[in-house]
Amino acid sequence: MCARHLPAQLFVDQSGTPEGLFQLLDNALAAGAQSVFVLAADANGFTPSQLDKHLQTFPIPIFGGIFPEIIANGEILQRGSIVCGLPMLSEVYHIEHLSDPDEDYFQAAEALSALIPPHSTLVTLVDGLSKRIAALLEGIYEVFGDSCQYIGGGAGSLSFKPKPCLLSNQGLRVDCAQIIAIQQPLNLGIEHGWHKFAGPFFVTGAYENTITTIDYQSAFEIYRQVVEADSGKRFQDVEFFDLAKSYPFGLERLNGDVVVRDPLFNNDNKLTCVGEVPANHIIYILKGEADDLLAASRTCAATAMQVQAPPLLALLFDCISRTLFLETRFAEEINNIHAPLPENVPLVGALSLGEIADAGHTCLEFFNKTIVLGIITQTESTLA
Template sequence: MHMTPAQIFVDHSGTCEGLLQLLDNAVTAGAKSILVLAADANGFTPAQLDTHLQALPIPIFGGIFPEIIANGQSLQQGSVVCALPLASQVYHVEQLSDPNADYFSAIEALSAQTPANSTLVTLVDGLSKRIGTLLESLYEVFGGHYQYIGGGAGSLSFVQKPCLFSNQGLRMDCAQLTCIELPLSIGIEHGWHKFAGPFFVTGAYNNTITTLDYQPAFEVYRQVVEADSGKRFADGEFFDIAKAYPFGLERLSSDVVVRDPLFVDGNKLICVGEVPANHIIYILKGEPDDLLAASHACANTAIQTQNPPVLALLFDCISRTLFLQERFAEEVDNICSKLPANTPLIGVLSLGEIADAGNTCLEFFNKTIVLGILTETGESAA
């Protein structure tokens, strides 16, 4: 028997009433579980939503992001509710910034309850400090028996606040793992290339780089970027220049994993996501055309599946929009144009993207596009 595709409900108002109406619509439409994506500008708080979320009769998961994507458009305000035609199991791993938290034991306890060969939609509070450690533990326990897609929720104000939807209410500083028993076809691309380096990360902790080649990190970065851009960091906002010059962590597969330097603290550089010490790193550069070519390639890889699509999920880095500006609409169009007809697509502009790139680990990417297509299983399509 065929599975009905997911149903998408969109509210452009960004009000609580608008979101609650969509949740009602999804339940009425026969949803077995609900994925919610909301824009940060809505200003949702636990006080406004928790009572309603706790009263929902079916599992709910999702997050609040800088922007969301529905019907081929990115929205800076509003909510998207996706009514899924099958039940999902939602788990949480708490204290995602606590230096002493042991994620391995927490995840091991979940593994017995999680059917193998499922997709794990992995959402994190994108401003938590130990996302990389959590993903290492997750992959160590669940490994290659699952498929993964997700990203970092939160706000471009970089103020940490409740940003994940659950049946217990809005939550913060945690990871949300949602098990969906459907296969996933995935594409991962970024379009950035090595420009300067290699540099050796001689000092770093969590998401902060202190020294490169035994020199203060910001001094090394500043000299390279100011010489190439003709701009001075002293003249404006750090990220206005830095968004065009991310870091790339060297990986065995010869590709790089992108790290966004977000702001500078003295001579330290604070990034989205962890940067390990004693690692090789490059400064990267990209042209808009290279990034847009990457969105074509990403969609082409993701659509290579014979099974009928149930839902397409897009995690696209918010800093790509800040870099591409008015051309970002082309990126979304490139992806929409490749999808099979009538495939529901929803997405977010995220603070970091999560996927298994086949590097025998689960990566937390920056400035990257991750497109996943949840499809019917061979049996349900038969």
């Protein structure tokens, strides 16, 4: 007979200092945490020289990332740190070189298969600015398939400049993936609220996360014509992302759903996105209204909360570009997610550069502009 786990505990620091983070880690350790999930805001400016020595001497498994903004229960923090003390042991693994065109991620994932038992929940964190995230996720799913459950997101900075952004017992890491195996079930909600607006178009040229041509024409020119005609604004008059945030791409899937891709910037008439866009693929330009996105957040929470066992933790990855789009109404989205949770169940989350989940036991997706909410629950053994 196993003792029932208590819910996870949140410890929050709003100073954004290394010392504030170190105090939270000590607090979690003193409270009996078996492993810790750390979320830090990019505005803290954390560097390896500030954190590595402390992280390397921390006595229990530590994982997490630096994100544009972070969430503790119903509060959104632009500066500060959150330490989530978990009442269960977590196994933390890394796959390196996430932008290397020659790296074999299937082989790397296969090496982990002997270490990770079936039916694990795999919290998968990536450097959100790496260039081969989709290839990594394909390799992971090919090895583990639907024998595991998945949730995660992309760490990094809205400056879009690569820098160390994943926290581990080895210190801060860059251009890698962090795979955390937890032996507790997960129930997911995945929603975005965007709809098809223009298209379909055919991606006639692309590499990694860059679209070069659409329908055999300049990718930016096709995109520019649609967006400027609908918005009444011109890209030459505004920052690219200020206009593009309202008009993401949607990759068509066989079931008719679309996976959202955020165009980040125009470089020589090529559009660079968060996450890969394959050549020879059908895409749409999407559009959304604030009310539709907020309705999606309510649906996401309702779906995730359809659990049979007591929840331990609510884990949220919500795309940073949703807050840039919803602006002052984004607090409504977080409230829609937080309010239905039981009072004793903490919500910890990140405003991420891309979101990771298994959408329907078919593949492991890297989403943009999407809400992924996971409820980690008790196992049957812990309830016995």
